[in-house]
Amino acid sequence: MSDSALTSNTVPVSSVRSSVWRRLVKNPLAVVALVIIAVVILCAILAPLLTNYDPNRADLSAVFAPPFGEHVLGADSAGRDVWSRLVYGARTSLLGALIALSVAILVGIPSGLIAGYYQGWFDGVASWFANMLMSMPGLIVLLAAIAVLGPQMATVMAIFGILLSPGVFRLTRTTVLTVRKELFVDAARVSGLSDARIISRHILGVVRAPLLIQGAMMAGIAIVLQAGLEFLGVGDPSTPSWGGMLSDAFLNIYIAPWLLVWPGLAIGLTTAAFAILGTALRDAVQGTDLGASKTKSRAVPELGAEHPGIRPAPASDRLLDVRDLKVGYPVEGGGNKIVVDGVSLHVDRGQVLGLVGESGSGKSQTAFAIMGLLPHGGAVLDGSISFRGEDLGNASRREFVVVRGTGIGYVPQEPMTNLDPCFTLGHQLVEPMRFNLGLSRSKAKARALELLDRVGIVDPLRTFDAYPHEVSGGMAQRVLIAGAVSCDPELIIADEPTTALDVTVQAEVLDLLRSLQRERGMGMILVTHNFGVVADICDRVAVMQQGRIVESNSAEALFADPQHVYTRMLLDSMLDDAPARGARVKGGQQ
Amino acid sequence: MTAELLRVDDVVVEYKVKGARDPFRALRGVSVHIEPGETLGLVGESGSGKTTLGRAILGLAPIGAGTVTLSGRDITRLTTRERRALSSDLQVVFQDPYSSLNPSMTVGDILSEPLRVAGMARRAASDRIRALLDEVKLPVDSVDRFPREFSGGQRQRIAIARALALEPKLIVCDEPVSALDLSTQKRVLDLFIDIQERTGVAYLFITHDLSVVRHVSHRVAVMYRGEIVEQGDAEQLTSHPSHPYTQRLFLAAPVAAPAQQAKRRAERERLLREQAEADVTGAHATLLSKGSR
Numbered sequence A: 001m002s003d004s005a006l007t008s009n010t011v012p013v014s015s016v017r018s019s020v021w022r023r024l025v026k027n028p029l030a031v032v033a034l035v036i037i038a039v040v041i042l043c044a045i046l047a048p049l050l051t052n053y054d055p056n057r058a059d060l061s062a063v064f065a066p067p068f069g070e071h072v073l074g075a076d077s078a079g080r081d082v083w084s085r086l087v088y089g090a091r092t093s094l095l096g097a098l099i100a101l102s103v104a105i106l107v108g109i110p111s112g113l114i115a116g117y118y119q120g121w122f123d124g125v126a127s128w129f130a131n132m133l134m135s136m137p138g139l140i141v142l143l144a145a146i147a148v149l150g151p152q153m154a155t156v157m158a159i160f161g162i163l164l165s166p167g168v169f170r171l172t173r174t175t176v177l178t179v180r181k182e183l184f185v186d187a188a189r190v191s192g193l194s195d196a197r198i199i200s201r202h203i204l205g206v207v208r209a210p211l212l213i214q215g216a217m218m219a220g221i222a223i224v225l226q227a228g229l230e231f232l233g234v235g236d237p238s239t240p241s242w243g244g245m246l247s248d249a250f251l252n253i254y255i256a257p258w259l260l261v262w263p264g265l266a267i268g269l270t271t272a273a274f275a276i277l278g279t280a281l282r283d284a285v286q287g288t289d290l291g292a293s294k295t296k297s298r299a300v301p302e303l304g305a306e307h308p309g310i311r312p313a314p315a316s317d318r319l320l321d322v323r324d325l326k327v328g329y330p331v332e333g334g335g336n337k338i339v340v341d342g343v344s345l346h347v348d349r350g351q352v353l354g355l356v357g358e359s360g361s362g363k364s365q366t367a368f369a370i371m372g373l374l375p376h377g378g379a380v381l382d383g384s385i386s387f388r389g390e391d392l393g394n395a396s397r398r399e400f401v402v403v404r405g406t407g408i409g410y411v412p413q414e415p416m417t418n419l420d421p422c423f424t425l426g427h428q429l430v431e432p433m434r435f436n437l438g439l440s441r442s443k444a445k446a447r448a449l450e451l452l453d454r455v456g457i458v459d460p461l462r463t464f465d466a467y468p469h470e471v472s473g474g475m476a477q478r479v480l481i482a483g484a485v486s487c488d489p490e491l492i493i494a495d496e497p498t499t500a501l502d503v504t505v506q507a508e509v510l511d512l513l514r515s516l517q518r519e520r521g522m523g524m525i526l527v528t529h530n531f532g533v534v535a536d537i538c539d540r541v542a543v544m545q546q547g548r549i550v551e552s553n554s555a556e557a558l559f560a561d562p563q564h565v566y567t568r569m570l571l572d573s574m575l576d577d578a579p580a581r582g583a584r585v586k587g588g589q590q
Numbered sequence B: 001m002t003a004e005l006l007r008v009d010d011v012v013v014e015y016k017v018k019g020a021r022d023p024f025r026a027l028r029g030v031s032v033h034i035e036p037g038e039t040l041g042l043v044g045e046s047g048s049g050k051t052t053l054g055r056a057i058l059g060l061a062p063i064g065a066g067t068v069t070l071s072g073r074d075i076t077r078l079t080t081r082e083r084r085a086l087s088s089d090l091q092v093v094f095q096d097p098y099s100s101l102n103p104s105m106t107v108g109d110i111l112s113e114p115l116r117v118a119g120m121a122r123r124a125a126s127d128r129i130r131a132l133l134d135e136v137k138l139p140v141d142s143v144d145r146f147p148r149e150f151s152g153g154q155r156q157r158i159a160i161a162r163a164l165a166l167e168p169k170l171i172v173c174d175e176p177v178s179a180l181d182l183s184t185q186k187r188v189l190d191l192f193i194d195i196q197e198r199t200g201v202a203y204l205f206i207t208h209d210l211s212v213v214r215h216v217s218h219r220v221a222v223m224y225r226g227e228i229v230e231q232g233d234a235e236q237l238t239s240h241p242s243h244p245y246t247q248r249l250f251l252a253a254p255v256a257a258p259a260q261q262a263k264r265r266a267e268r269e270r271l272l273r274e275q276a277e278a279d280v281t282g283a284h285a286t287l288l289s290k291g292s293r
Helices: A014-026 A028-045 A082-118 A120-135 A138-149 A153-179 A183-190 A195-231 A242-251 A257-286 A293-302 A363-371 A397-407 A425-437 A441-454 A460-464 A473-485 A503-520 A531-537 A555-560 A565-573 B050-058 B080-086 B107-117 B122-135 B140-144 B152-164 B182-199 B210-216 B234-239 B244-252 B258-292
Strands: A318-330 A336-348 A352-356 A379-387 A408-411 A491-495 A523-528 A540-545 A548-554 B006-015 B024-034 B039-043 B063-070 B090-093 B170-174 B202-207 B219-224 B227-233
Touching: A014 A028, A014 A257, A028 A082, A028 A257, A082 A120, A082 A153, A082 A195, A082 A242, A082 A257, A120 A153, A138 A153, A138 A195, A153 A195, A183 A195, A183 B090, A195 A242, A195 A257, A242 A257, A318 A363, A318 A523, A336 A352, A336 A363, A336 A379, A336 A523, A336 A548, A352 A363, A352 A531, A363 A379, A363 A408, A363 A491, A363 A523, A397 A408, A397 A425, A408 A473, A425 A441, A425 A460, A425 A473, A441 A460, A441 A473, A473 A491, A473 A503, A491 A503, A503 A523, A503 A531, A503 B244, A523 A531, A531 A555, A531 B258, A540 A555, A540 A565, A548 A555, A548 A565, A555 B258, A565 B182, B006 B050, B024 B039, B024 B050, B024 B063, B024 B202, B024 B227, B039 B050, B039 B210, B050 B063, B050 B090, B050 B170, B050 B202, B090 B152, B107 B122, B107 B140, B107 B152, B122 B140, B122 B152, B152 B182, B182 B202, B182 B210, B202 B210, B210 B234, B219 B234, B219 B244, B227 B234, B227 B244, B244 B258
Parallel strands: A352 A523, A352 A540, A408 A491, A491 A523, B039 B202, B039 B219, B090 B170, B170 B202
Antiparallel strands: A318 A336, A318 A379, A540 A548, B006 B024, B006 B063, B219 B227
């Protein structure tokens, strides 16, 4: 999958906003959260229309009036209408959250953008401040501020906004740090765009999505904190608020316990709605996972049974026989996307089969299916795979472990990502041998050193003790090849084993694969897009296009006389035989 | 010698390495030149410094010593403002067509950006975009679509259109076809050549693929460990390389023909043996190759 690495770094941005919105409203929880937030906002705006009572008017005749009477939700200890206080309280809560959020964003985003884009001294100073703010106990700072400045909720929430700003700052800064390395930012600089324009056009758009998510979370936190302060009684008593109502209800919990219910519900529902919205936004931005895993366990065991008749008696040197293999991935809205469509191929002992095709042709998927290593969601839908005469279609997970351990060796495309950075190379070579071959630690180590020597590593002992980051890509690929042959497999599957390597290193790795394959009489499947590599080491070639094998022949015959139009097109695209462009004819055709 | 478009003279680029006392020298005194309408192919392995040279010319890598001259003007160190003025002469196409286009902007926005920065009116810019899309053989309705709706090859066409927008004299092409499929690669390369023949733009064409460099270049320069080890006429250099590294490099690339490749493989084995023997007198060889440069 040569292009997976390229597509993985796409960033969530506003262009996908419409589809994000569509995915968001498909999530029932998100819809509930959105409705709750909308209702609270409407209540806050329309408060004067929703009630006839002044939220602060005390009415001694109505003290602790029960709900559903003259007062819809009853009245509190001073005879004030609970419903009216609730809707006016929504104003206080939302306003407080809005102030805190605005301050956090106004402080956090610009400083984060500058620190991330320019780095340097500003980054140092700003990060130091952010760390300091984060280490301060928020509630105590706020209580101190109230003690000095008085119970003005707007000021308090603004201060809280500053305390929240390091979160925004850090998020912005890290996002900018990754985005500014993107090539489109370089391209913009070459285009002569000013820094301000680059930041506003190219960088801010990318930062927007994660900030939206964090913003929803912070709004919920701000509401809870504000209610908490008011509950403690440090708020402004003349402003109706949910926290103040809760405090009043708490004092009278034995007389009128139901007073606790309304502000409690309002605070709980609103903050929960914001939290759920934040989570749902994150899911929507990241894209939903197709619930695909369930098809896998179901589809695999049925295999082979459907084709009882067609499996031939395995010829003595036939190592692998794949018939009518079909691999699919479930798609949204049912059905499968077929990526391998009726592929049949075979590998004999001591033979190298080249599986060639362009990206998306299904060549890697075929290889993964043979090893039982299809990525999440992928399933073998039809066909049979027989290895050494055993049907792998019926193989359980456990049986596959044995087959992969001792029967099939795998050489991947990206050597670095296939080595665990936490363990030494030696450890990663020794473990499979101990597990699969039951060797003792010292015997396995002796064998690993022997193998490292065999794959052409100059100082095996030093490489044995090295971590993956301490060796080059070519060296890592040699180590992986040593690992692939360590348990004496009969079949090697090499998936673009040299694509990530320089051409001189590629030649060396191909030399190594070829000599190992001959020495041990192994079968090999070489997945590649490079016809030069095929010509170098393959005995037979199968050309894949859109999940099907369009042509399959011996290497000499295929190159000498390609039959299928697609093969011919591919070979024509090779630049090898084309004449060099040569020196420019000065004053000529231009 | 005709008037040179670009001259890179003894350029050195160094990067500070965390923890190390000495900086890393990515370029150790590199000199190349490009004439108007010419393609200079720059080949080398990863880490050889070929991308750094491209970035140094574009002002994206810090030049420690040496000079870069474009149309007789020293552009080694420029302010942002001067660089902006230069963008109409010097442009770039990057390797990765996925990250070189901002995913949140439509193709129209991406293409209009350099035009608007250069002060072109909206209407004129939209006419120019139409012409550009036509030039790179993309449908006109691409304007309202986002990069993610295009394949790798099409995205690279968009990047080429962006580079062409201001009719530059030189485009630095950094591995522009390496991420593309074989068949797409050929078509995009032919587009590059076609555009050059029509507009007379010059290319610095950076690639690790020897068959690609042979196909597009008039002249070729080979980089190895931050230095140019050999440069010259494309036909001559690719068929009769003289530097030992270039010889190794060219014999390492497999040909898509089994019989020929078997021959090349044998030839390479012979060469490696010879060079290993010559290594005994390695010091002399280095001196000689330095002297001949």
